[in-house]
Amino acid sequence: MTSHFHLPTAATITQxxxxxxDALRGAGIESAxxxxxxxxxxxxxxxxxxxxxxxxDTIAPDHIAAIEAFAARRLxxxxxxxxxxxxxxxxxxxxxxxxxLVPRADTETLVERALDHIVxxxxxxxxxxxxxxxxxxxxxxxxxxxxxxxxxxxxTDLSPAAIxxxxxxxxxxxxxxxxxxxxGSYAAGARGPFDIIMxxxxxxxxxxxxTLAPEVRDHDPRLALDGGDDGLDxxxxxxxxxxxxxTPGGRLILELGAGQAPAxxxxxxxxxxxxxxxxxxxxxxxxxxxxxxxxxxxKAAGTP
Numbered sequence: 001m002t003s004h005f006h007l008p009t010a011a012t013i014t015q016x017x018x019x020x021x022d023a024l025r026g027a028g029i030e031s032a033x034x035x036x037x038x039x040x041x042x043x044x045x046x047x048x049x050x051x052x053x054x055x056x057d058t059i060a061p062d063h064i065a066a067i068e069a070f071a072a073r074r075l076x077x078x079x080x081x082x083x084x085x086x087x088x089x090x091x092x093x094x095x096x097x098x099x100x101l102v103p104r105a106d107t108e109t110l111v112e113r114a115l116d117h118i119v120x121x122x123x124x125x126x127x128x129x130x131x132x133x134x135x136x137x138x139x140x141x142x143x144x145x146x147x148x149x150x151x152x153x154x155x156t157d158l159s160p161a162a163i164x165x166x167x168x169x170x171x172x173x174x175x176x177x178x179x180x181x182x183x184g185s186y187a188a189g190a191r192g193p194f195d196i197i198m199x200x201x202x203x204x205x206x207x208x209x210x211t212l213a214p215e216v217r218d219h220d221p222r223l224a225l226d227g228g229d230d231g232l233d234x235x236x237x238x239x240x241x242x243x244x245x246x247t248p249g250g251r252l253i254l255e256l257g258a259g260q261a262p263a264x265x266x267x268x269x270x271x272x273x274x275x276x277x278x279x280x281x282x283x284x285x286x287x288x289x290x291x292x293x294x295x296x297x298x299k300a301a302g303t304p
Contacts, residue, residue, distance in 0.1 A: 005071035007064050014055040016040055016064075020071055027075050035080050039070040042084045077214035090143035094169050099161035101224035103139035106282040107200050110253050111143045113280050113289040114196050117251050118148065123195070125150055131190050131245065132156070133199040133238050135181065136224060138166030140198045145175045154190050155181045159223060186237045192245030199242075200255040201234030203227040231257060235264050243271050243294075251276065251293045261287040268292045 005023050007016055017036050024032035041051055043066040044059070059067070073083050081087035081102045087094050089103040090111055096102050118124055128151040132141035135155030145151055157163050163181045170176040182189035187197075204225045209217060216225070227233055235254065242252045252273065256264055261279050268275065274295055279287035 043067045079215045089139045094137045100136045101220050109282045109288040128195040131194040131197045135166050138169045152178045187241040193247040195250045197242045197252045199238045203231050203257040205231035248294045254290045
Protein backbone atom coordinates (compact mmCIF):
# COMPACT_ATOMS: atom_id res chain seq x y z
CA MET A 1 0.00 0.00 0.00
CA THR A 2 1.38 3.38 -0.98
CA SER A 3 1.64 6.14 1.61
CA HIS A 4 2.04 8.95 -0.91
CA PHE A 5 -0.51 11.74 -0.70
CA HIS A 6 -0.23 15.09 -2.45
CA LEU A 7 -2.45 18.15 -2.53
CA PRO A 8 -2.52 20.71 -5.33
CA THR A 9 -0.75 23.97 -4.54
CA ALA A 10 -3.87 26.13 -4.21
CA ALA A 11 -6.13 23.59 -2.47
CA THR A 12 -8.91 24.91 -0.25
CA ILE A 13 -9.78 23.41 3.12
CA THR A 14 -12.82 21.69 1.60
CA GLN A 15 -10.74 20.21 -1.22
CA UNK A 16 -8.09 19.01 1.23
CA UNK A 17 -10.63 17.35 3.49
CA UNK A 18 -12.30 15.62 0.57
CA UNK A 19 -9.00 14.44 -0.92
CA UNK A 20 -7.62 13.14 2.37
CA UNK A 21 -10.90 11.43 3.24
CA ASP A 22 -10.87 9.67 -0.14
CA ALA A 23 -7.25 8.60 0.30
CA LEU A 24 -7.83 7.21 3.78
CA ARG A 25 -11.00 5.45 2.74
CA GLY A 26 -9.19 3.95 -0.22
CA ALA A 27 -6.63 2.55 2.22
CA GLY A 28 -9.40 0.78 4.13
CA ILE A 29 -9.50 3.18 7.10
CA GLU A 30 -13.10 3.21 8.36
CA SER A 31 -12.81 6.50 10.28
CA ALA A 32 -11.57 8.33 7.18
CA UNK A 33 -13.81 11.38 7.45
CA UNK A 34 -13.15 12.03 11.14
CA UNK A 35 -9.44 11.33 10.74
CA UNK A 36 -9.14 13.79 7.84
CA UNK A 37 -10.92 16.49 9.83
CA UNK A 38 -8.70 15.99 12.89
CA UNK A 39 -5.45 15.89 10.96
CA UNK A 40 -6.22 18.94 8.82
CA UNK A 41 -7.49 20.82 11.86
CA UNK A 42 -4.26 20.02 13.70
CA UNK A 43 -2.09 21.09 10.75
CA UNK A 44 -3.96 24.39 10.42
CA UNK A 45 -4.52 25.04 14.12
CA UNK A 46 -8.30 25.18 13.59
CA UNK A 47 -11.15 23.53 15.48
CA UNK A 48 -14.12 21.88 13.77
CA UNK A 49 -16.21 25.06 13.65
CA UNK A 50 -13.37 27.06 12.11
CA UNK A 51 -12.74 24.38 9.49
CA UNK A 52 -16.38 24.73 8.43
CA UNK A 53 -16.54 28.52 8.51
CA UNK A 54 -13.27 28.87 6.59
CA UNK A 55 -13.86 25.95 4.23
CA UNK A 56 -13.17 28.04 1.10
CA ASP A 57 -9.83 29.38 2.38
CA THR A 58 -6.76 28.46 0.33
CA ILE A 59 -4.18 26.54 2.34
CA ALA A 60 -0.68 28.02 2.62
CA PRO A 61 2.23 25.96 1.22
CA ASP A 62 3.76 25.19 4.65
CA HIS A 63 0.39 23.92 5.85
CA ILE A 64 0.04 21.83 2.70
CA ALA A 65 3.34 20.18 3.59
CA ALA A 66 2.18 19.55 7.17
CA ILE A 67 -1.06 17.92 5.97
CA GLU A 68 0.87 15.71 3.55
CA ALA A 69 3.26 14.63 6.32
CA PHE A 70 0.34 13.77 8.63
CA ALA A 71 -1.38 11.91 5.78
CA ALA A 72 1.69 9.76 5.16
CA ARG A 73 1.79 8.74 8.80
CA ARG A 74 -1.91 7.88 8.92
CA LEU A 75 -1.71 5.93 5.66
CA UNK A 76 1.09 3.95 7.33
CA UNK A 77 -1.55 3.11 9.97
CA UNK A 78 -0.24 5.29 12.77
CA UNK A 79 -3.26 6.27 14.91
CA UNK A 80 -4.47 9.87 14.71
CA UNK A 81 -4.11 10.31 18.47
CA UNK A 82 -0.43 9.44 18.24
CA UNK A 83 0.11 11.81 15.31
CA UNK A 84 -1.47 14.76 17.12
CA UNK A 85 -0.30 13.66 20.58
CA UNK A 86 -3.61 13.64 22.40
CA UNK A 87 -6.88 11.77 22.76
CA UNK A 88 -10.22 12.85 24.19
CA UNK A 89 -11.61 10.58 26.90
CA UNK A 90 -14.79 11.39 28.82
CA UNK A 91 -14.58 14.84 27.16
CA UNK A 92 -11.13 15.37 28.73
CA UNK A 93 -8.13 16.06 26.45
CA UNK A 94 -5.35 13.66 27.43
CA UNK A 95 -1.75 13.75 26.26
CA UNK A 96 -0.59 10.47 24.72
CA UNK A 97 2.92 9.32 23.86
CA UNK A 98 4.42 6.01 22.69
CA UNK A 99 4.73 5.08 26.39
CA UNK A 100 0.98 4.78 27.02
CA LEU A 101 -2.01 2.91 25.68
CA VAL A 102 -4.37 5.18 23.78
CA PRO A 103 -7.60 5.28 25.83
CA ARG A 104 -10.58 3.90 23.92
CA ALA A 105 -14.20 4.98 23.95
CA ASP A 106 -15.09 1.44 25.10
CA THR A 107 -13.26 2.10 28.37
CA GLU A 108 -15.68 4.94 29.18
CA THR A 109 -18.11 2.12 30.02
CA LEU A 110 -16.15 1.63 33.26
CA VAL A 111 -16.65 5.28 34.20
CA GLU A 112 -20.38 4.92 33.53
CA ARG A 113 -20.54 1.80 35.69
CA ALA A 114 -18.74 3.47 38.59
CA LEU A 115 -20.87 6.62 38.43
CA ASP A 116 -24.05 4.56 38.28
CA HIS A 117 -23.13 2.93 41.60
CA ILE A 118 -22.03 6.23 43.14
CA VAL A 119 -25.13 8.19 42.10
CA UNK A 120 -27.61 5.45 43.03
CA UNK A 121 -26.11 5.26 46.50
CA UNK A 122 -25.99 9.02 47.04
CA UNK A 123 -22.20 9.10 47.25
CA UNK A 124 -21.35 11.81 44.74
CA UNK A 125 -20.44 14.43 47.34
CA UNK A 126 -18.60 12.02 49.64
CA UNK A 127 -14.84 11.98 50.07
CA UNK A 128 -14.46 8.76 48.13
CA UNK A 129 -11.08 7.07 47.70
CA UNK A 130 -10.33 5.77 44.23
CA UNK A 131 -7.64 3.44 42.87
CA UNK A 132 -6.82 2.99 39.17
CA UNK A 133 -4.57 -0.03 38.58
CA UNK A 134 -2.58 0.21 35.33
CA UNK A 135 -3.49 3.86 34.93
CA UNK A 136 -1.60 4.64 31.69
CA UNK A 137 -2.63 8.17 30.73
CA UNK A 138 -4.63 8.43 33.97
CA UNK A 139 -7.84 8.28 31.94
CA UNK A 140 -10.10 6.35 34.32
CA UNK A 141 -8.95 8.09 37.49
CA UNK A 142 -9.05 11.58 36.00
CA UNK A 143 -12.48 11.02 34.44
CA UNK A 144 -13.95 10.03 37.80
CA UNK A 145 -12.20 12.85 39.67
CA UNK A 146 -13.65 15.31 37.15
CA UNK A 147 -17.14 14.10 38.12
CA UNK A 148 -16.61 13.75 41.89
CA UNK A 149 -15.58 17.06 43.45
CA UNK A 150 -14.55 15.63 46.82
CA UNK A 151 -12.94 12.37 45.74
CA UNK A 152 -9.23 11.64 45.89
CA UNK A 153 -7.37 8.92 44.06
CA UNK A 154 -4.23 7.00 43.25
CA UNK A 155 -3.10 5.59 39.90
CA THR A 156 -0.50 2.85 39.62
CA ASP A 157 1.47 1.64 36.61
CA LEU A 158 4.51 -0.54 35.96
CA SER A 159 5.89 2.07 33.58
CA PRO A 160 7.60 5.16 35.07
CA ALA A 161 7.15 6.88 31.69
CA ALA A 162 3.39 6.26 31.82
CA ILE A 163 3.23 7.63 35.36
CA UNK A 164 4.93 10.82 34.15
CA UNK A 165 2.28 11.25 31.45
CA UNK A 166 -0.56 10.61 33.93
CA UNK A 167 0.89 13.25 36.25
CA UNK A 168 1.17 15.71 33.37
CA UNK A 169 -2.45 15.08 32.40
CA UNK A 170 -3.59 15.58 36.00
CA UNK A 171 -1.81 18.94 36.15
CA UNK A 172 -3.21 20.07 32.80
CA UNK A 173 -6.75 19.23 33.94
CA UNK A 174 -6.19 20.93 37.32
CA UNK A 175 -6.84 17.66 39.15
CA UNK A 176 -3.31 17.11 40.49
CA UNK A 177 -4.24 18.20 44.01
CA UNK A 178 -6.56 15.18 44.31
CA UNK A 179 -4.55 12.63 42.29
CA UNK A 180 -1.29 10.88 43.05
CA UNK A 181 0.55 8.31 40.96
CA UNK A 182 2.81 5.45 41.97
CA UNK A 183 5.15 3.31 39.86
CA GLY A 184 4.71 -0.35 40.71
CA SER A 185 3.01 -3.65 39.99
CA TYR A 186 -0.76 -3.77 40.40
CA ALA A 187 -1.67 -2.17 43.74
CA ALA A 188 1.90 -1.82 45.03
CA GLY A 189 2.29 1.31 47.11
CA ALA A 190 -1.46 1.83 47.50
CA ARG A 191 -2.88 1.69 51.00
CA GLY A 192 -6.58 1.03 51.34
CA PRO A 193 -9.34 1.02 51.91
CA PHE A 194 -10.76 2.23 48.59
CA ASP A 195 -14.38 2.83 47.66
CA ILE A 196 -13.78 2.27 43.94
CA ILE A 197 -10.97 0.24 42.36
CA MET A 198 -10.80 0.30 38.56
CA UNK A 199 -8.56 -1.44 36.09
CA UNK A 200 -8.20 -1.79 32.34
CA UNK A 201 -5.51 -4.48 32.51
CA UNK A 202 -3.52 -6.02 29.65
CA UNK A 203 -5.86 -8.76 28.40
CA UNK A 204 -4.70 -9.87 24.96
CA UNK A 205 -3.43 -13.45 24.82
CA UNK A 206 0.23 -13.25 23.88
CA UNK A 207 -0.11 -15.31 20.71
CA UNK A 208 -2.89 -13.04 19.43
CA UNK A 209 -1.01 -9.73 19.63
CA UNK A 210 0.49 -10.10 16.16
CA THR A 211 -3.02 -10.50 14.69
CA LEU A 212 -4.24 -7.14 15.99
CA ALA A 213 -4.85 -4.08 13.80
CA PRO A 214 -1.55 -2.32 13.00
CA GLU A 215 -2.73 0.80 14.87
CA VAL A 216 -2.68 -1.30 18.05
CA ARG A 217 -0.04 -3.94 17.32
CA ASP A 218 2.61 -1.50 16.11
CA HIS A 219 1.91 1.51 18.31
CA ASP A 220 0.47 0.55 21.71
CA PRO A 221 3.07 -0.51 24.31
CA ARG A 222 3.37 -4.31 24.45
CA LEU A 223 3.31 -4.03 28.26
CA ALA A 224 -0.23 -2.63 28.06
CA LEU A 225 -1.47 -5.40 25.76
CA ASP A 226 0.17 -8.67 26.84
CA GLY A 227 -2.11 -10.63 29.16
CA GLY A 228 0.04 -13.78 29.16
CA ASP A 229 -0.67 -17.10 27.49
CA ASP A 230 -4.43 -17.01 28.19
CA GLY A 231 -4.93 -13.23 28.44
CA LEU A 232 -5.85 -13.53 32.12
CA ASP A 233 -2.53 -13.03 33.95
CA UNK A 234 -3.17 -9.40 34.87
CA UNK A 235 -6.72 -10.15 36.02
CA UNK A 236 -5.35 -12.71 38.48
CA UNK A 237 -2.97 -10.16 39.93
CA UNK A 238 -5.43 -7.25 40.00
CA UNK A 239 -8.26 -9.25 41.60
CA UNK A 240 -6.01 -10.80 44.26
CA UNK A 241 -4.53 -7.46 45.28
CA UNK A 242 -7.75 -5.46 45.03
CA UNK A 243 -9.86 -7.64 47.34
CA UNK A 244 -8.17 -6.69 50.65
CA UNK A 245 -8.13 -3.02 49.63
CA UNK A 246 -11.89 -2.66 49.05
CA THR A 247 -14.25 -1.13 51.55
CA PRO A 248 -17.35 -3.21 52.36
CA GLY A 249 -19.92 -2.07 49.80
CA GLY A 250 -17.16 -0.75 47.52
CA ARG A 251 -16.70 -1.76 43.91
CA LEU A 252 -14.01 -3.37 41.82
CA ILE A 253 -14.70 -2.47 38.19
CA LEU A 254 -12.77 -4.32 35.51
CA GLU A 255 -12.61 -3.87 31.76
CA LEU A 256 -13.25 -7.10 29.87
CA GLY A 257 -11.91 -8.18 26.52
CA ALA A 258 -14.36 -9.66 24.04
CA GLY A 259 -15.45 -13.11 25.19
CA GLN A 260 -13.68 -12.88 28.55
CA ALA A 261 -16.69 -12.35 30.82
CA PRO A 262 -17.08 -16.02 31.89
CA ALA A 263 -13.40 -16.52 32.70
CA UNK A 264 -13.01 -13.24 34.60
CA UNK A 265 -16.29 -13.85 36.45
CA UNK A 266 -14.92 -17.18 37.65
CA UNK A 267 -11.70 -15.54 38.86
CA UNK A 268 -13.66 -12.90 40.75
CA UNK A 269 -16.00 -15.38 42.41
CA UNK A 270 -13.10 -17.61 43.42
CA UNK A 271 -11.76 -14.80 45.64
CA UNK A 272 -15.07 -14.44 47.48
CA UNK A 273 -16.13 -11.20 45.85
CA UNK A 274 -19.80 -10.72 44.98
CA UNK A 275 -20.85 -9.82 41.44
CA UNK A 276 -23.14 -6.82 41.02
CA UNK A 277 -25.35 -7.45 38.01
CA UNK A 278 -24.28 -8.54 34.56
CA UNK A 279 -21.26 -6.93 32.89
CA UNK A 280 -22.25 -3.65 31.26
CA UNK A 281 -22.06 -3.62 27.47
CA UNK A 282 -20.14 -1.05 25.48
CA UNK A 283 -21.66 0.75 22.49
CA UNK A 284 -20.90 -2.24 20.26
CA UNK A 285 -22.87 -4.55 22.56
CA UNK A 286 -19.77 -6.31 23.94
CA UNK A 287 -19.75 -7.03 27.72
CA UNK A 288 -17.11 -4.52 28.82
CA UNK A 289 -17.40 -3.47 32.49
CA UNK A 290 -17.67 -6.05 35.27
CA UNK A 291 -18.52 -4.85 38.79
CA UNK A 292 -17.83 -6.85 41.94
CA UNK A 293 -17.19 -6.13 45.57
CA UNK A 294 -17.50 -7.00 49.21
CA UNK A 295 -21.06 -7.00 50.54
CA UNK A 296 -22.00 -3.88 52.50
CA UNK A 297 -22.24 -4.60 56.24
CA UNK A 298 -25.76 -5.31 57.40
CA LYS A 299 -27.19 -2.83 59.88
CA ALA A 300 -28.18 -4.17 63.24
CA ALA A 301 -31.85 -4.14 64.10
CA GLY A 302 -32.96 -0.70 65.25
CA THR A 303 -29.92 1.03 63.72
CA PRO A 304 -30.89 4.02 61.56
